[in-house]
Amino acid sequence: MNIFDYLIIDIGSTYTKQRLFKDYDLIASVQSPTTVNHVLYGINDGQSEIREKLGIDQISAHHVLSSSSAAGGLRMVAIGFMMRVTAKAAKEVAMNSGSKILEILSNENPSDYKIQVLREINPDIILLAGGTDGGDEESILNNASLIVESNVKATVVLAGNLYAQRKVANILRDGGVAYIRVPNIMPTIHELRVKEAREEIHKEFIKQIIKAQGLNAIQQVITNDIIIPTPGAVLMAAELLGKGTYRIRGLGSLIVVDLGGATTDVHSVVPEYEELDAEERGLVVTNEKQVSYRTVEGNIGMRVSAMGVLDAVDPRLILERRGLNTYDVLERFMAYCSMLEEQHEHLAQNAEEEIFDELIAQTAIEIALKRHAGRIATEADAIRGYLPGMPMGRDLRMVKTIIGVGGVFAHNKIEKSKQIIQRALKDAGAFLLPKNPQIIIDQSYLLFAAGCINEVDADYAMEIMKRQFIDSDKTNKQEL
Numbered sequence: 435m436n437i438f439d440y441l442i443i444d445i446g447s448t449y450t451k452q453r454l455f456k457d458y459d460l461i462a463s464v465q466s467p468t469t470v471n472h473v474l475y476g477i478n479d480g481q482s483e484i485r486e487k488l489g490i491d492q493i494s495a496h497h498v499l500s501s502s503s504a505a506g507g508l509r510m511v512a513i514g515f516m517m518r519v520t521a522k523a524a525k526e527v528a529m530n531s532g533s534k535i536l537e538i539l540s541n542e543n544p545s546d547y548k549i550q551v552l553r554e555i556n557p558d559i560i561l562l563a564g565g566t567d568g569g570d571e572e573s574i575l576n577n578a579s580l581i582v583e584s585n586v587k588a589t590v591v592l593a594g595n596l597y598a599q600r601k602v603a604n605i606l607r608d609g610g611v612a613y614i615r616v617p618n619i620m621p622t623i624h625e626l627r628v629k630e631a632r633e634e635i636h637k638e639f640i641k642q643i644i645k646a647q648g649l650n651a652i653q654q655v656i657t658n659d660i661i662i663p664t665p666g667a668v669l670m671a672a673e674l675l676g677k678g679t680y681r682i683r684g685l686g687s688l689i690v691v692d693l694g695g696a697t698t699d700v701h702s703v704v705p706e707y708e709e710l711d712a713e714e715r716g717l718v719v720t721n722e723k724q725v726s727y728r729t730v731e732g733n734i735g736m737r738v739s740a741m742g743v744l745d746a747v748d749p750r751l752i753l754e755r756r757g758l759n760t761y762d763v764l765e766r767f768m769a770y771c772s773m774l775e776e777q778h779e780h781l782a783q784n785a786e787e788e789i790f791d792e793l794i795a796q797t798a799i800e801i802a803l804k805r806h807a808g809r810i811a812t813e814a815d816a817i818r819g820y821l822p823g824m825p826m827g828r829d830l831r832m833v834k835t836i837i838g839v840g841g842v843f844a845h846n847k848i849e850k851s852k853q854i855i856q857r858a859l860k861d862a863g864a865f866l867l868p869k870n871p872q873i874i875i876d877q878s879y880l881l882f883a884a885g886c887i888n889e890v891d892a893d894y895a896m897e898i899m900k901r902q903f904i905d906s907d908k909t910n911k912q913e914l
Contacts, residue, residue, distance in 0.1 A: 437495065438496070439458075439894070440453075440496070440498075440887055441454050441455075441493060441497070442498075442882070442887065443501075443656075444664055445468055445477075445503075446664065447503065448467070448778065448779070449465050449466065450468045451464070451879055451882070452464050452466075452477070452484065453879075453883040455887075455898060458901060459901065460878060461488070462484045464487075466480040472651060473652060474651045477655060497658075497887075498656050499662075499886040499890070500886070501661065501664045501885070503664040503665070507639070507663065508531075508557075508639050509556075509557045510528060510533040510561060510635070511539065511557040511559075512527075513538075513548065513563065513564070513577045514539075514540055514562075514564045514574075514594070515565055517538065517542050520540050521538045523626060523628065524538055524561055526628045526724075527591075527628045529728050530666025531632040532638075532642075532663035532666065536555050537551050539577075541573055548580050549583055552581065552584040553585070557588045558638065559589055559591060559638060560586075560588045560589070560590045561591050561593060562577060563593050563594045563619055566621060567622070569595055571601070574595055574598050575605065578602045579605055582611055589613065591613075591616060591631055591635060592613050592614065592616065593617070594618055594619075595618060596621070599615055616631045617630050639663060640660070640661050658889075665692070665728070665730070666885070667882045667886050668690060668699070668701060668885055669728055669885070670885040671881040671888060672690045672701045672726075672881065673726055674885075674899070675899050678896060679892050682896045685834065685835050686705060687832060688835040688836070689806075689833055689836045689837070691802065691840075691855065692840055693736060693795055693839065693841075696732075697734070697735050697739065698735055698802040700729050701727070702727050702728075702830060702833065703726050704723075704830075704832075722808065722829065729805060729806045731798070731802045734746060735798065736774070736842055740771040740775055741772060746801050747801065749768055749771075752767075756789060767790055767793075770790050781845065792842075792854055796858045799855060800858040800861070804867070807830045808830075809825075810826070811824045811826045812864065825866055830867055831866050834868075835873075836868060836872070836874070838852075838854070838855050838874070838875045839876045839881055843876065843877060848875050852875065855873050856873065880902050881899075883898075
């Protein structure tokens with residue numbers, strides 16, 4: 435019997451994707467509707483298709499791994515001392531832990547407002563931060579008392595001033611609030627330490643996945659106890675591809691644009707920043723010189739959030755890019771975007787709808803990239819130390835590679851997909867976006883699979899990405 439190396443399963447809210455690997459090559463790739471009531475039905479449907487494609491009776495693999503976005507992520511509220519610092523830390527913790535930040539609270543918010551927010555959101559997780567080690571204690575102690583007073587049933591991840599944690603733990607315990615202590619996520623003003631907080635929240639994410647209707651069945655299939663949040667898997671793959679391994683050289687700085695039906699995610703990885711010391715990286719509240727950074731545009735996408743694109747950019751301006759700004763075309767374009775929010779699985783039926791899809795994709799990518807990147811300062815800012823003409827924020831002009839991920843790329847020819855990204859970069863203006871990057875298209879939705887495999891064997895994951903992205907892209911260029 436032929437035993438494969440890896441079978442990777444990604445359970446999404448709409449589709450379940452499966453990828454089968456042997457000797458570093460992608461052997462089979464399928465996508466089937468997610469059967470939420472019992473996910474094994476959808477998984478089995480996909481595997482039946484694989485068996486039929488390969489002419490085999492059974493699929494056996496050394497490793498069966500999984501990622502999932504079906505449960506939607508843990509609902510998280512972050513509470514800290516300073517708004518900018520808490521926001522920065524919370525975003526870093528949430529990056530691949532499986533949590534969604536719904537609110538960020540700080541000392542700028544009145545106590546009664548904090549209690550009201552906690553009761554209305556009723557989060558799964560509260561990230562309780564505040565104070566560097568040996569710094570402010572009053573804030574985190576007060577916030578712990580407010581959490582008790584709110585009577586929410588969340589688990590508190592206690593991640594603030596290490597010297598105050600025992601006192602905070604006593605307040606939470608006496609108030610009957612479940613908590614987990616982890617090292618301070620910001621021990622100094624130049625340092626973020628989020629690994630432990632991420633891991634604890636990820637454990638809670640897995641518990642939610644297991645409890646979710648039908649998703650507990652995934653434990654019957656996988657060969658480990660880890661279910662990675664899909665965005666986290668993509669980010670880990672991007673980090674690996676950028677940095678490389680001992681055996682395979684990485685691509686260097688890169689951006690991944692993951693364009694979905696509901697959201698547009700942007701991941702940027704700049705391995706060169708690992709060589710900088712803490713002072714050179716600057717204060718942790720900036721995103722300028724951290725190695726990895728991820729942003730999510732939650733209301734901008736190709737289907738569910740198509741109207742969000744029109745809310746962000748006037749549809750007449752979008753159509754002008756193709757010389758289509760006439761009244762009748764405008765009406766059809768807006769009607770098409772409205773229809774997509776109801777008919778999520780709709781595929782373009784004619785040439786005009788194909789153009790509409792391209793314009794939605796181009797605009798969504800442009801918005802997401804500009805919100806992710808920094809820009810050139812246009813006026814002086816004495817507090818931040820900026821002068822007109824100085825770069826501020828995350829400078830991505832040196833980035834060598836952009837990778838496109840998403841259905842619009844999977845269903846288009848590679849050259850058309852590349853053109854969509856190139857057009858999104860065309861009007862960079864004052865934004866610090868790549869000048870002339872190499873563009874790679876992940877037509878096989880491979881990144882999530884590589885991220886999962888990375889947890890077992892980084893060299894294997896890097897080799898399959900090298901073959902799919904680097905070697906195949908060279909072949910494509912030779913054929914053109």
